[in-house]
Amino acid sequence: xxxxxLGFVAVSVLLIAACGDDDDTTGGGGGQAEEAPEAAPSxxxxxxxxxxxxxxxxxxxxxxxxxxxxxxxxxxxxxxxxFTWITEMTGAYFECVNDNGGIHGQPIEYIAxxxxxxxxxxxxxxxxxxxxxxxxxxxxNTSIIDCSVNADYYGQQGYYLIIAGVDQACFTTxxxxxxxxGPYYSSLGGAQAxxxxxxxxxxxxVSPNQPGFDVINSGVxxxxxxxDMEGVSILxxxxxxxxxxxxxxxxxxxxxxGGVVLDFTGPTVLPLLQAIEQQGLxxxxxxxxxxxxxxxxxxxxxxxxxxxxxxxNAEFNVLDSGQPDQEHMNEIRExxxxxxxxxSFAQMGYLAGRVATDALLGIEGDITQESVxxxxxxxxxxxxxxxxxxxxxxxGTGENVSNNIDLTVAPEDGNMVQVEDCFEIADLPNNPxxxxxxxxxxxxxxxx
Amino acid sequence: MLDLxxxxxxxxxxxxxxxxxxxxxxxxxxxTGVLNLAYGAIGATGALITWSILDAGWAPExxxxxxxxxxxxxxxxxxxxxxxPPFAARDPLVKATATLGLxxxxxxxxxxxxGRDAHGxxxxxxxxxxxxxxxxxxxxQIIGVAFAVVVTSGTAVLLRVTKIGTAMRALANDREITAxxxxxxxxxxxxxxxxxxxxxxxxxxxxxxLVGLDIVGLTFLVIPALAAALIGQLRSLWVTLAAGFLIxxxxxxxxxxSDIAEYRTLTPFVLAIIALLWFALRSEQSxxxxxx
Numbered sequence: 120x121x122x123x124x125l126g127f128v129a130v131s132v133l134l135i136a137a138c139g140d141d142d143d144t145t146g147g148g149g150g151q152a153e154e155a156p157e158a159a160p161s162x163x164x165x166x167x168x169x170x171x172x173x174x175x176x177x178x179x180x181x182x183x184x185x186x187x188x189x190x191x192x193x194x195x196x197x198x199x200x201x202f203t204w205i206t207e208m209t210g211a212y213f214e215c216v217n218d219n220g221g222i223h224g225q226p227i228e229y230i231a232x233x234x235x236x237x238x239x240x241x242x243x244x245x246x247x248x249x250x251x252x253x254x255x256x257x258x259x260n261t262s263i264i265d266c267s268v269n270a271d272y273y274g275q276q277g278y279y280l281i282i283a284g285v286d287q288a289c290f291t292t293x294x295x296x297x298x299x300x301g302p303y304y305s306s307l308g309g310a311q312a313x314x315x316x317x318x319x320x321x322x323x324x325v326s327p328n329q330p331g332f333d334v335i336n337s338g339v340x341x342x343x344x345x346x347d348m349e350g351v352s353i354l355x356x357x358x359x360x361x362x363x364x365x366x367x368x369x370x371x372x373x374x375x376x377g378g379v380v381l382d383f384t385g386p387t388v389l390p391l392l393q394a395i396e397q398q399g400l401x402x403x404x405x406x407x408x409x410x411x412x413x414x415x416x417x418x419x420x421x422x423x424x425x426x427x428x429x430x431x432n433a434e435f436n437v438l439d440s441g442q443p444d445q446e447h448m449n450e451i452r453e454x455x456x457x458x459x460x461x462x463s464f465a466q467m468g469y470l471a472g473r474v475a476t477d478a479l480l481g482i483e484g485d486i487t488q489e490s491v492x493x494x495x496x497x498x499x500x501x502x503x504x505x506x507x508x509x510x511x512x513x514x515g516t517g518e519n520v521s522n523n524i525d526l527t528v529a530p531e532d533g534n535m536v537q538v539e540d541c542f543e544i545a546d547l548p549n550n551p552x553x554x555x556x557x558x559x560x561x562x563x564x565x566x567x
Numbered sequence: 568m569l570d571l572x573x574x575x576x577x578x579x580x581x582x583x584x585x586x587x588x589x590x591x592x593x594x595x596x597x598x599t600g601v602l603n604l605a606y607g608a609i610g611a612t613g614a615l616i617t618w619s620i621l622d623a624g625w626a627p628e629x630x631x632x633x634x635x636x637x638x639x640x641x642x643x644x645x646x647x648x649x650x651x652p653p654f655a656a657r658d659p660l661v662k663a664t665a666t667l668g669l670x671x672x673x674x675x676x677x678x679x680x681x682g683r684d685a686h687g688x689x690x691x692x693x694x695x696x697x698x699x700x701x702x703x704x705x706x707x708q709i710i711g712v713a714f715a716v717v718v719t720s721g722t723a724v725l726l727r728v729t730k731i732g733t734a735m736r737a738l739a740n741d742r743e744i745t746a747x748x749x750x751x752x753x754x755x756x757x758x759x760x761x762x763x764x765x766x767x768x769x770x771x772x773x774x775x776x777l778v779g780l781d782i783v784g785l786t787f788l789v790i791p792a793l794a795a796a797l798i799g800q801l802r803s804l805w806v807t808l809a810a811g812f813l814i815x816x817x818x819x820x821x822x823x824x825s826d827i828a829e830y831r832t833l834t835p836f837v838l839a840i841i842a843l844l845w846f847a848l849r850s851e852q853s854x855x856x857x858x859x
Contacts, residue, residue: 201682328829356832358784360791364577364822367702371569372825389685390779397693398703416684460684 175215175451176222176476183221187228188479188486191248192259193241195285196233200384202261204459205283206231208468209259211455212476222479222486230254236330238268245269249276256491258475259468261285263329266295279492279512281475283467286331291551296495296512296519298470299434299463302326302382302409304520304544307338308432309380309407311545312527314346316430318378318405321349323369326382328354339380341547348378357387362394369395370403378405385414385462389421396424410434414462418530425530427538433528435466435505437537442504444473466505474501474510499564507541511564518551521565569823573702575816580708582815584777585835587715588788589795589807591766594722596801598735598759599651600742602663603643604789605670609764610771611785612673613638615681617772618688618780632690632772639768640761642673647760652753655742670786677782686780693776707776714773718766719808735759791818794835798842814838 192209194202210229217226230252234241241264248254249272257273257280266288273280274294284290284297290304299305310322322343326332332354340350351372359365369379381388388408395401407430415438421429436445438461448469452459459465478494479486499511507524514521527539546552559565588606596602603609613635620631646669654662692706726732734755737745746752774785791814799807814835821831 201678354829356829358779358781358787360778360784360788360832361577361581361819361822362779363702364574364581364819367573367577368569368822368828385685386781387784389687390781390784393687393689393779397696397705399696412685414685416686420685420687422689 175212175219176480177216177220179220180218181220183217183219183224183226185221185223185225187226188222188491189228189230189252189254190475191252191254191257192229192231193234193244193248193257193262193265194231194260195236195262195264197235200236200263202283202285202464203231203233204462204464205261205468205471206259207456207459208452208465209472209475210468211451211459212469212472214455215451216472216476222476222482225486227476227479229258231259234262234265236263238264241265241268242272245272249273249278253488255486255488256475256479256495257281259283259471261467263331265289266292267331270294277488277492279495281471281495281512283464283471287334290520291518293513293517293519296521298474298510298522299410299467300520300522300525300544301335302332303335303338303550304523305409305432305434305525306335306380306382307342307547307550308525308527308542308544309382309409309430310339310342310378311542312430312432312539313378313380313405313407314342314348315539316378316405316407317376319348319376321351321373321377322380323351323353323373323377324380324382325353325355325365325369327357327387332382335382338547338550341549342545345545345547357383359383359387359391362391363398365391366395366398366400370400373404375403376405378407381406381408381412383408384411385417388412389417392417392421392425392429396422401425401428406430408432410463413437413528413535414460415535416460416462418535419533421530421533423532427529427531429529430538431528431535432525433463433535433537434522434525435463435470436507436526437528437535438462438466439534440504444503444505448505470503470505470510473503474498477501499562500566509565511559514555514558514564515562516551516554516558518555520552520555523552523555569825570701571820571823572700574819574823576700576702576704578816578819579712579812580704580777580815581819582812583708583712583715584774584788584811585791585795585814586808586811587711587718587766587770587773588792589799589811590715590719590722590804591763591770592789592792592796593799593801593804593807594718594766595759595763596796597726597739597804598763599647599756600659600662600739601647601651601654601666602659602793602796602801603763603767604663604666604793605646605673606767606792607771607789608670608673608677608786609639609642609767610635610774611780611782612642612677613768613771614688614775614780614785615677615686615782617775618686619681621688628691635772636765636768639766639771640764643764643767644757644761647764648753648757651756651760655756674782674786677786682782688772688775688780690772690776705776707773711773711777714769715808715811719804723804731755731758791815791835794839797839800846810838810842 192206194206196203213227213229232244261283270292282297283299284301289295324336324339336352343350413431413433482494501510510521523544526541528535529538617631617635695706696703734750795811798810818831818834
């Protein structure tokens with residue numbers, strides 16, 4: 120009996136470990152190394168898409184009562200990675216639309232599913248949404264594997280999704296367009312900020328040890344080599360259970376004066392930042408990050424020793440910008456999704472809901488799957504003060520990275536403050552930004 | 568290869584974390600026959616309660632810290648009093664599996680109440696830093712190591728020389744016979760649950776400083792602790808203590824080797840498997856020896 124119990128314990132350890140290792144991920148941003156920052160989001164001024172105070176959609180103030188328009192969404196939710204904030208916020212925006220006349224009187228029925236990084240599960244969820252629920256469009260998807268697993272299926276079925284992208288397939292397939300830029304470009308933007316701040320010698324990038332993150336890290340290492348630095352890619356199991364050891368390793372790998380780009384969510388990165396401070400390593404290298412730690416709760420927990428010393432690439436404007444759309448998002452979050460933290464993830468969900476609603480309202484004639492997806496594809500020059508530049512769906516190159524200009528924020532006495540204005544994420548030989556920007560210029564896609 | 572010295576020094580601190588948790592598991596197992604898989608989740612919940620008290624400024628700091636320890640004791644005691652007797656006659660596998668239910672309840676509660684923001688606690692002792700071989704050791708890390716050693720030796724003494732300790736050992740061997748001998752079984756078990764829970768709360772408070780107040784991270788820190796307890800065969804407090812330190816030092820030391828550092832979190836499993844194989848081999852040799 121004793122030995123079988125020890126065997127059971129050993130098996131339990133392995134099973135629990137399998138659960139615990141499901142990790143962490145991010146949401147991404149970017150920049151261009153030597154170029155001077157361009158403009159703050161507010162400098163673009165209010166455009167036709169800026170939402171009026173207290174209104175959503177048509178803003179009638181009356182509940183929609185017609186036949187529902189079904190829209191679907193899928194988000195990853197495993198220990199350490201919760202992207203359901205995004206679908207919840209998209210759903211919150213749709214609820215507000217429904218309370219304000221819906222889409223010409225028809226409410227939006229948002230069917231949000233959760234997945235656990237299981238290819239079979241996510242394939243069946245996509246099939247359920249399309250064939251069983253017969254959704255007319257798919258909005259707010261944020262998953263580690265959805266783009267890689269379901270791209271062909273969505274394409275065959277004629278769906279063009281408005282998503283928050285994570286893996287690189289979300290940015291290299293014409294059937295997806297993300298309101299964010301994802302961890303590849305966001306980490307790259309962090310590296311650009313670190314270089315501008317004086318990093319030299321070696322640029323280290325560290326991401327969760329999850330499928331596809333070696334590709335995400337490759338942007339930073341390639342950027343380092345383009346700028347005569349050595350690039351080092353590290354994949355780390357999360358949650359991090361020896362943050363002090365990892366802090367020492369990162370500094371040792373980067374060398375004095377090097378740069379380190381962290382690519383973790385806020386709750387995961389905070390213990391690491393506290394260990395870096397405890398080990399006295401803040402000033403040894405330039406610390407930068409992809410978007411997710413642009414989260415007020417991270418700033419609140421960091422000591423003043425970090426003031427201005429953690430350069431976070433922000434794919435969106437700061438949350439307390441006071442700009443109309445940002446204030447609107449804050450109002451809707453408080454009214455319809457108060458348990459969703461005020462964060463970049465909330466901004467992603469809000470924007471996905473906003474652009475989808477705008478496209479739906481623009482449909483003339485019957486609202487069908489075909490007309491909905493055509494409307495999504497047709498979005499160009501969508502202005503919001505949450506973005507650095509207007510957003511569009513399709514670049515025409517087959518690869519969509521509509522959000523490719525962003526800014527840098529840093530913690531300062533318990534708040535996140537903007538430290539660099541909007542800048543272009545670096546185009547590299549192995550990313551398509553050069554072609555995409557040429558297409559933007561040619562087709563006037565993001566001129567506002 | 569990077570300079571190994573700072574990682575070895577930090578490994579002691581990390582090992583202290585694993586050791587104190589592993590010893591806490593073995594203490595309860597020896598006294599009640601229950602392997603508490605919710606150990607990490609209880610500590611994490613207590614630490615989050617402390618964070619909430621500090622964040623809201625509801626009470627002085629020391630009250631907030633005490634709340635974590637008291638929470639650990641009360642929840643564990645409550646679980647032991649309510650579920651201990653019905654499960655008493657069941658197989659150890661069933662008892663251990665039942666604690667998974669508590670783990671899931673606490674994990675869900677934490678995700679629901681605190682799950683979406685980043686949290687952190689900094690104990691005053693974390694500000695006392697001493698530099699050794701290029702690494703900084705904090706007062707909390709030193710307390711963690713001392714705590715593991717004190718809990719181990721204190722429990723060893725308690726089990727060996729006190730009346731209640733003798734009763735606990737008897738209970739672990741045979742509950743029925745112990746009861747017929749007039750030992751107040753439920754009271755002794757309750758004391759074991761309470762003691763283990765208080766240690767769990769204290770460990771949670773220290774761990775929230777040493778590895779961070781991350782819900783999933785703290786909850787699943789039970790894994791290396793379980794590995795240490797396995798190496799101690801769920802019996803020996805001192806072997807568990809040593810195993811905890813060994814796992815910490817090896818895991819941290821591997822960080823210096825860039826090519827294999829990515830796999831260092833496998834250390835608890837690899838060492839536990841090696842230990843289990845060795846125990847099996849030794850037991851086989853002993854049987855063969857007896858046969859011949």
